Structure formats: structure tokens, C-alpha cells
Amino acid sequence: MDIKRSVAIIDDEAHLRESVAQYLQLYGFDTTTYDAAEPALKQISPDFAGIVVTDIRMPGMDGMALLRKMQSVDPGLPVILMTGHGDVPMAVEAMRIGAFDFVEKPFEPERLRDLCQRATEIRARTLETRALRRELSDGTVLMRRLMGNSPSVAKMRETILDVAQADGHILILGETGTGKSLVARAIHACGPRASKPFVTLNCASVQAGQVEAMLFGAEDWPEKPLIDQAEGGTLCLEDVEDLPPGAQARLLEAINAADPTGGAARPLNMRIVAVSSRLGNSPPPAEVMRDDLYFRLAGLVVEVPPLRARGEDILALFSHFTIQFAEEYGCEPPTLNAGDAANLVQAPWPGNIRQLINLAERAVLQARRGETNISALLIDDGFDGPVMAVDAEKPLKEHVDAFEKMLIDHALRRNQGSVAAVMTELALPRRTLNEKMAKYGLSRQDYL
Known part of the structure; x- marks a missing residue:
């Protein structure tokens, strides 16, 4: 995570203001100073990638008023208060209404430095989460992440746009590692429920006895049931074939517009997107899933193609991921020769895109050491097909x-x-x- 260490320092006393700025700069912080609250407010927006350190006692707008203004601009913006001894009760009240922390003058510079470090880390996570949420609610961004120009991917993108506008339940099928979860989010983001919640449950990662409680609630379950959290939006059930029989029965009741708690009937105001790497286009055996639930969930079906069926997309994806990893590791991405390209396209890719990402990272690490033998990495991954060699003398x-x-x-x-x-x-x-x-x-x- 790239952490921007920016600090806005607000204090009417020039000596203290500049001393704090110089000290923080020694520890790698980028500082901007203001002699009053009003000019700082004009510069600090909800996307400000840093934190605020402000005095409480200032002419005009004081630190408490500034804190309240900052809270209205961005409740997630960390504000650290500098206070005199007599202002400690005021600082405690400020923390109650949302300040990050306070330091009492005269303070140890190391304490302010440590507070700023923690606050910038928290700020970075807050902004990263916001960016992810915006991305997951933006259908055009998600569709761009479904990269590739192969006929199978082009068809899948068309299918996503079609089913997103319908409101029936959906079954997404595909091998492990093909990007089914991304497809589920794209369907939600491109549809009329995009502004509503997208709630996910991985049925394989939860103990069987807890699935019903998580979905529908229970007397000894303290959290809000997922079926209520997803009201109006989308409930995504990953590895849906791992739903226990009792949960399957209650889910079918809910889909059939019966109140799952046994009360009066009520419509289920949400779309269910079921995701599976083991189900197919026909009902599974009864011990896996009851067929009436299967047919309810499979009203619309989206099939995510395996990587080996995507032809030249494999090379485009490999290039994309190696460039990303090269930027992360501070080196040049590896160069493909004709043999490497042929072997990448012909590899079976049992782990699909997830496996390709792993191989791309290893190829970058290999290139950083001055080596380039991508075909050898494929053999290490179990590729037992013919490896195409390259003769540099051939035209x-x-x-x-x-x-x-x-x-x-x-x-x-x-x-x-x-x-x-x-x-x-x-x-x-x-x-x-x-x-x-x-x-x-x-x-x-x-x-x-």
C-alpha cells in the first residue's frame, strides 16, 4: 500500500508551526502550514490524502470549530489537536466528537511523530477502501477489468450486460480462478440495483452450523442477517453447492416469497447471484443441491471461459500482470520470445487467471535477477506439452x-x-x- 505522508499544520504561532513542520519533514512527512483555519478549509477536500494537526486556541475559527467543519467535509479525516494544559477537557470532548487524538503542550516531538504515522496509515486505508468501493460500484470500470478480445470473453461481456438489466437470479459457472467473483460484481454494478448493497457469503469458508444463522439470523447470533443486509441489492453466494441442506431449504422458502422466519409471506427484494466451480448446466445430484433450488438460481446462467480457451488473451493478460509486478518490484518486465508466447498460449492453465498472475510475478522476479526463461517456469507449473524452442537465426x-x-x-x-x-x-x-x-x-x- 502506497502511503502518502502528508500533514496540514494549522497554528497561529509561527514559531511553533514552523518547528513542527521542520521536525516532521525530518521523518519523511510532506507538510503544508497555515496560520489560520479558514485558508486550510479552502484547501482540504474529502480526497485530501493526508491528515491535519491543529492548535485548539486560535483567533477567528478555533480548533474545535475547525474539527466540526472537517467532520462535515470528511468524517474519516484524522485530526490531531495541540492543546495547552487548561484545554485538556476540551480536547477530550473533541475526541468524543471525532478527533483522532491530542498532544498537550509542551509535548514530546516523538509522540507527535508516532501519532502522525498511525494517522497517515489509517488515512491511507480509508482512501484505499473508498476507491475500491467506487470501483466496485462502477460498472464501466469493472467491465474494463474483464480484459480480453477473444470471442469467448466478448460473448461473456455481452451476456453480463444483458443479464444485468434483467432482475432474475443468476448462476455463474466456471473453473476455479477464472474471475467469477469479478463477474458477479460487474453484473451488480451494471444493473438497476448498483446503488444498493452487494453482500457476499462464501459458503465453503463458513462452518455448516453457522451458515443458516449468518443468512437468516438466530437468537444466539448477534449480527444482522445477510438476507437483511442485502435488502434491495444483491446477495452473492460463492461456492453455493456447499450450502447445507437446511440452509438450502430456507433459501428456497425465501425465494418463493415465504418469510424465512415462518411469519407472513413477503417478497424477497433482492437478486441472488450464485457462483460455482463445480455445478454445471444441469441439476446436480440430490446430495449436492436440491433440484428445485437449482432451477430457481439458474434462471439466468453466465459461463466464464477457462483461460486455455482464450487464445491471445493469455499473452495480453500476461503482459498486463508482468508490467504491474515490474512497477511494484522496480524493474523492467520480461520480454517474451516466440517460443515463450507459443508455450503460454498452449499451456493447460488448470489454475486459470490466478495461476497466470502467480507465473507473471515469478517471471518478473526472474527477470530482476537477469534471467528470462518463462518456458522453464511453465514446466515447473506442470506443463508437460511440447516446449517450443526459438532459433535466433531463423527469419x-x-x-x-x-x-x-x-x-x-x-x-x-x-x-x-x-x-x-x-x-x-x-x-x-x-x-x-x-x-x-x-x-x-x-x-x-x-x-x-
Whole structure:
């Protein structure tokens, strides 16, 4: 987390004001000084990436009035008060109404430094949380995070926009690590319930005996039930197949507009988005999920494609993540050669995007040491397919031909010689595919 160590210092006494500023600057804080509250208020906005240190006793607007103004501008802005001995009761009252802390003059500089350090860390977390919330409520931002131009991803984005405008319950299907949770948030953010709560429960991470209490409440459960927290918005149930039988029954009651507490019937004013890496397009066995609940949740279905089916998206995603990690580690991102690119595209990616992110970070760490062997990292990850080597003496056309042959060869293997399936996967017309297979000596019979 990048912490901005900015401090606005407000005091009418120039000597104290400048002394505090110089001391904090020695410890890496960026300081701005003001001789009165009014000019400081004009400069400090809700997005101010720092904290405020102010005296209490000042002509015009005093520190207490300034604190109240700051609270109305941004209740999450840390304000530290400097006070004389006689003003301690006032400072205690200030903390009650929202001040971060106070120091009594004459104070130890180290105490003020430590307070400023803690306050800036808290401020950074506050602003980071706000930014995340804004992002999670912005459908356009979330859709941009669903990167890729492959036909499968383009189709998924269209589906998200379509189902987001409907109001039925949704089942999101896909392998682990494909980004299903991001898709769920995108559906919420692009729909009419975007301004309402988005509440998530990972059914696999909660003890079976607690799931019902968390969802519907219980006498010995102190927290507000999730079904009430999500009122008007979206309830996202991750790993929905792990819902215990009792919770499945009560959820079905709620969906069927019956009060889950056994009282009068009431409509369920929320959308349920169920997420699963193990369910499919047909009802699961009864011991996994009751079929009446499955059909309720699967009114609309969104399938998130596995990474191995996304073709050149793999290279774009790998480049994106290596650039991010290179910035984090302060080095240059690794450069892909033709062999690395071919092997990345052909790897099976059982861990999908999550695995790709992990590999991108290891590739950056490798590059920082002056090495570049991405294909070796893939082998370490269990890739047991043919590794394409690169001969630096070959012209570009031969590299391109070798890459193209590998793509078609692997597509034929995956689809057991089905030309129609290969045409769909590689977006090639039959005549073009036949010509390329003949060019590279590939026969359908060899893959049946």
C-alpha cells in the first residue's frame, strides 16, 4: 500500500508551526502550514490524502470549530489537536466528537511523530477502501477489468450486460480462478440495483452450523442477517453447492416469497447471484443441491471461459500482470520470445487467471535477477506439452509458421480431430483451416 505522508499544520504561532513542520519533514512527512483555519478549509477536500494537526486556541475559527467543519467535509479525516494544559477537557470532548487524538503542550516531538504515522496509515486505508468501493460500484470500470478480445470473453461481456438489466437470479459457472467473483460484481454494478448493497457469503469458508444463522439470523447470533443486509441489492453466494441442506431449504422458502422466519409471506427484494466451480448446466445430484433450488438460481446462467480457451488473451493478460509486478518490484518486465508466447498460449492453465498472475510475478522476479526463461517456469507449473524452442537465426516467417502449426496441432489434439470444433476455437473458415493443415502436413486422421 502506497502511503502518502502528508500533514496540514494549522497554528497561529509561527514559531511553533514552523518547528513542527521542520521536525516532521525530518521523518519523511510532506507538510503544508497555515496560520489560520479558514485558508486550510479552502484547501482540504474529502480526497485530501493526508491528515491535519491543529492548535485548539486560535483567533477567528478555533480548533474545535475547525474539527466540526472537517467532520462535515470528511468524517474519516484524522485530526490531531495541540492543546495547552487548561484545554485538556476540551480536547477530550473533541475526541468524543471525532478527533483522532491530542498532544498537550509542551509535548514530546516523538509522540507527535508516532501519532502522525498511525494517522497517515489509517488515512491511507480509508482512501484505499473508498476507491475500491467506487470501483466496485462502477460498472464501466469493472467491465474494463474483464480484459480480453477473444470471442469467448466478448460473448461473456455481452451476456453480463444483458443479464444485468434483467432482475432474475443468476448462476455463474466456471473453473476455479477464472474471475467469477469479478463477474458477479460487474453484473451488480451494471444493473438497476448498483446503488444498493452487494453482500457476499462464501459458503465453503463458513462452518455448516453457522451458515443458516449468518443468512437468516438466530437468537444466539448477534449480527444482522445477510438476507437483511442485502435488502434491495444483491446477495452473492460463492461456492453455493456447499450450502447445507437446511440452509438450502430456507433459501428456497425465501425465494418463493415465504418469510424465512415462518411469519407472513413477503417478497424477497433482492437478486441472488450464485457462483460455482463445480455445478454445471444441469441439476446436480440430490446430495449436492436440491433440484428445485437449482432451477430457481439458474434462471439466468453466465459461463466464464477457462483461460486455455482464450487464445491471445493469455499473452495480453500476461503482459498486463508482468508490467504491474515490474512497477511494484522496480524493474523492467520480461520480454517474451516466440517460443515463450507459443508455450503460454498452449499451456493447460488448470489454475486459470490466478495461476497466470502467480507465473507473471515469478517471471518478473526472474527477470530482476537477469534471467528470462518463462518456458522453464511453465514446466515447473506442470506443463508437460511440447516446449517450443526459438532459433535466433531463423527469419520471422519461420517463427510465425512454427507458432501457427503448434496452435492448429494442439487444437486438433484437444478436439480429437473434430474439424468443426477447431474452426470454432481458432475462428477459421473451413477452407483456410484445410489449406493450413495441408501446408503443415497435419492430417485429421492422426487425431481421431
